Amino acid sequence: MEPSNPADIAPGDLAQRLGATGYLCDDALATVTYLALKMQRPLLLEGEPGTGKTALAEAIAEALGLPLVRLQCYEGIDATQALYDWDFPRQILHLRALEAAGAAGGPSVEEAEKSLYDARFLLARPVLQALQQSPAVLLVDEVDRADDEFEAFLLEVLSTYQVSIPELGTVRAATPPIVVLTSNRTRELHDALKRRCLYHWIDHPGLEREVEIVRSRAPEVSEELRLQVVRIVQTLRGRDDLQKPPGVAETLDWARALNYLGTAEIDLAAASATLGALVKYREDAERVRHALDQMLRS
Amino acid sequence: MSVVDRGADEVLLGFTRALRAAGVPVTHDRAHGFLAATATLGLDSQRATYLAGRATLCGGPDDLERYDQVFTAYFDGRDGLPRPRPAQQGVPGFSGLPDTEATGAGESEQEDEVVRAKASDAEVLRHRDVATLSAAEKHRLTAMFATLRPRPPARRTARHQQWHRGQLDASRTLRASLRRMGEPGEIAWRRRRVRPRRVVLLVDVSGSMSGYADALLRLAHRFTQVGRSGGGVVETFTVGTRLTHLTRAMRIGDPERALIAAGETVPDWSGGTRLGETLRFFLDRWGQRGMARGAVVVVFSDGWERGDPSLLGEQMARLHRVAHRVVWVNPHRGKAGYEPVQQGVLAALPHCDDFVAGHSLATFAELSEVISRA
Numbered sequence: 001m002e003p004s005n006p007a008d009i010a011p012g013d014l015a016q017r018l019g020a021t022g023y024l025c026d027d028a029l030a031t032v033t034y035l036a037l038k039m040q041r042p043l044l045l046e047g048e049p050g051t052g053k054t055a056l057a058e059a060i061a062e063a064l065g066l067p068l069v070r071l072q073c074y075e076g077i078d079a080t081q082a083l084y085d086w087d088f089p090r091q092i093l094h095l096r097a098l099e100a101a102g103a104a105g106g107p108s109v110e111e112a113e114k115s116l117y118d119a120r121f122l123l124a125r126p127v128l129q130a131l132q133q134s135p136a137v138l139l140v141d142e143v144d145r146a147d148d149e150f151e152a153f154l155l156e157v158l159s160t161y162q163v164s165i166p167e168l169g170t171v172r173a174a175t176p177p178i179v180v181l182t183s184n185r186t187r188e189l190h191d192a193l194k195r196r197c198l199y200h201w202i203d204h205p206g207l208e209r210e211v212e213i214v215r216s217r218a219p220e221v222s223e224e225l226r227l228q229v230v231r232i233v234q235t236l237r238g239r240d241d242l243q244k245p246p247g248v249a250e251t252l253d254w255a256r257a258l259n260y261l262g263t264a265e266i267d268l269a270a271a272s273a274t275l276g277a278l279v280k281y282r283e284d285a286e287r288v289r290h291a292l293d294q295m296l297r298s
Numbered sequence: 299m300s301v302v303d304r305g306a307d308e309v310l311l312g313f314t315r316a317l318r319a320a321g322v323p324v325t326h327d328r329a330h331g332f333l334a335a336t337a338t339l340g341l342d343s344q345r346a347t348y349l350a351g352r353a354t355l356c357g358g359p360d361d362l363e364r365y366d367q368v369f370t371a372y373f374d375g376r377d378g379l380p381r382p383r384p385a386q387q388g389v390p391g392f393s394g395l396p397d398t399e400a401t402g403a404g405e406s407e408q409e410d411e412v413v414r415a416k417a418s419d420a421e422v423l424r425h426r427d428v429a430t431l432s433a434a435e436k437h438r439l440t441a442m443f444a445t446l447r448p449r450p451p452a453r454r455t456a457r458h459q460q461w462h463r464g465q466l467d468a469s470r471t472l473r474a475s476l477r478r479m480g481e482p483g484e485i486a487w488r489r490r491r492v493r494p495r496r497v498v499l500l501v502d503v504s505g506s507m508s509g510y511a512d513a514l515l516r517l518a519h520r521f522t523q524v525g526r527s528g529g530g531v532v533e534t535f536t537v538g539t540r541l542t543h544l545t546r547a548m549r550i551g552d553p554e555r556a557l558i559a560a561g562e563t564v565p566d567w568s569g570g571t572r573l574g575e576t577l578r579f580f581l582d583r584w585g586q587r588g589m590a591r592g593a594v595v596v597v598f599s600d601g602w603e604r605g606d607p608s609l610l611g612e613q614m615a616r617l618h619r620v621a622h623r624v625v626w627v628n629p630h631r632g633k634a635g636y637e638p639v640q641q642g643v644l645a646a647l648p649h650c651d652d653f654v655a656g657h658s659l660a661t662f663a664e665l666s667e668v669i670s671r672a
Contacts, residue, residue: 186588
């Protein structure tokens with residue numbers, strides 16, 4: 001798809017375009033995404049794991065034909081991993097080359113030094129990449145894993161959309177990138193960061209929407225199996241004794257797994273064999289097997 | 299903001315005020331964002347206004363729930379705006395040290411006696427069970443909490459920092475030499491960086507613990523404040539019949555105001571104990587995702603479990619697998635003749651790294667030692 005200017009898109013159009021990429025969203029999510037594009041504010045998504053927070057950023061990039069730059073956060077991440085670094089080995093190589101050339105009347109010391117901090121030795125990390133390539137979609141994934149200091153740094157970048165490199169000068173995005181932050185709420189984010197962003201909590205989809213999602217993401221799965229899988233998953237999510245209720249990603253995995261095995265209708269044997277796609281704890285597997293047994297019998 | 303006329307602005311701002319009154323922290327820039335968002339979407343549909351507000355005025359799932367209520371009440375003109383709960387009665391506001399009147403230079407022997415008597419009095423108070431104190435003694439004890447200086451526990455991280463000895467930092471050394479056009483120079487050293495480890499406090503506020511709740515929350519407040527000044531994170535929850543996240547209240551600097559805020563937040567003071575269930579809720583909602591991961595988790599409870607003890611055991615086992623260290627603090631542990639015979643304690647003990655007393659200021663000081671060494 002041709003890259004399109006985010007500012008030209010109408011609200012209804014956006015949901016349709018996202019739908020065309022296989023990402024089905026309700027009107028609340030479509031509206032808040034539209035607002036984020038229009039108001040040029042970062043979008044902060046929270047919600048249960050597996051509800052499609054990361055997938056939304058991917059879908060926006062695909063729908064608008066923009067490059068997606070992904071920054072995965074982790075504990076201890078700092079500005080050099082997010083912004084830029086100098087390519088040290090290549091700088092040394094360059095220096096050696098200059099030395100060799102020096103014998104034959106190469107550049108002066110100042111020139112040599114200056115040439116070390118040339119743009120070609122700059123390693124652009126995700127945030128800088130996004131600013132350079134903008135319009136682009138910058139996905140800051142699992143921002144709750146990063147430390148407070150990193151959050152403060154992000155806040156600075158997100159409020160100015162520019163980065164200054166002492167040796168080179170300031171890099172400013174021509175159009176601010178579309179920024180999507182995701183958080184699993186392992187810790188409370190700082191209020192200042194939240195205030196910069198538009199906030200949205202993504203819930204698990206309802207029955208119909210989830211069936212739609214499976215249809216668009218795993219079209220090879222038969223109508224009957226699809227409905228059966230989603231019904232079971234939705235029932236399981238309603239139970240309160242699972243350590244990790246299955247998300248949409250697990251629904252898709254399970255449907256595909258059952259399909260690979262050539263299951264037309266779920267029975268206990270097929271379900272047991274594929275349970276690993278659905279639940280990820282031994283205790284949960286026991287409980288689900290038990291529940292399935294009852295569900296399938298009735 | 300040209301789309302929105304003045305009258306509409308006032309209505310919308312009135313809504314943000316109502317929201318603030320209901321306990322959602324709406325700041326001015328959030329309100330501003332709300333106006334901008336409604337201007338972008340237009341004012342034609344109530345649904346659009348609703349979504350614009352949800353995106354700009356809320357900051358968490360708790361806010362969303364309140365937002366929905368206030369929105370219906372405000373725009374549908376119905377009654378029943380959720381109001382903040384009235385301040386709990388009986389939480390007195392104190393200030394200053396109560397036993398520091400004797401600040402004059404004690405020249406005469408008599409004054410000296412008085413001061414000494416007070417000092418030893420304080421020493422006795424340090425070892426008294428906080429549940430048995432009179433109101434005046436409690437009053438004096440509150441000031442003594444300031445003497446606790448818990449150090450946050452530390453952990454070594456994967457990253458390095460510059461240090462004056464330790465491992466050779468080859469990259470930094472080479473970088474420095476590059477800066478000198480390849481001339482060798484001083485050697486740089488590095489060590490693994492040390493960061494404070496997260497501390498999670500789970501305070502049982504059920505009926506059987508009611509004598510200790512006040513002191514334990516003061517302790518939690520002290521931990522939070524000292525931990526913050528050292529760059530660490532202390533998270534506090536109360537458990538009983540339900541789980542309440544108290545960290546925000548505990549971060550208020552003044553202990554009295556923090557306790558009042560806590561009193562307003564916790565809905566189940568002196569209720570029953572369903573430790574197993576609340577623990578499971580804690581692990582599902584917070585713990586497993588990272589709050590308890592690698593943290594020092596301290597459970598303050600007497601282990602009088604009303605629910606199923608096997609559930610408690612199961613959840614403690616989960617907690618133990620996720621946390622770095624689990625400390626169980628029992629107010630009865632330090633008393634003569636105590637035997638861990640309650641079913642809850644028996645179920646939980648195999649999954650604890652430490653089992654310590656917690657009924658007096660002196661034992662609280664010991665507890666802080668246990669935590670900082672963890």
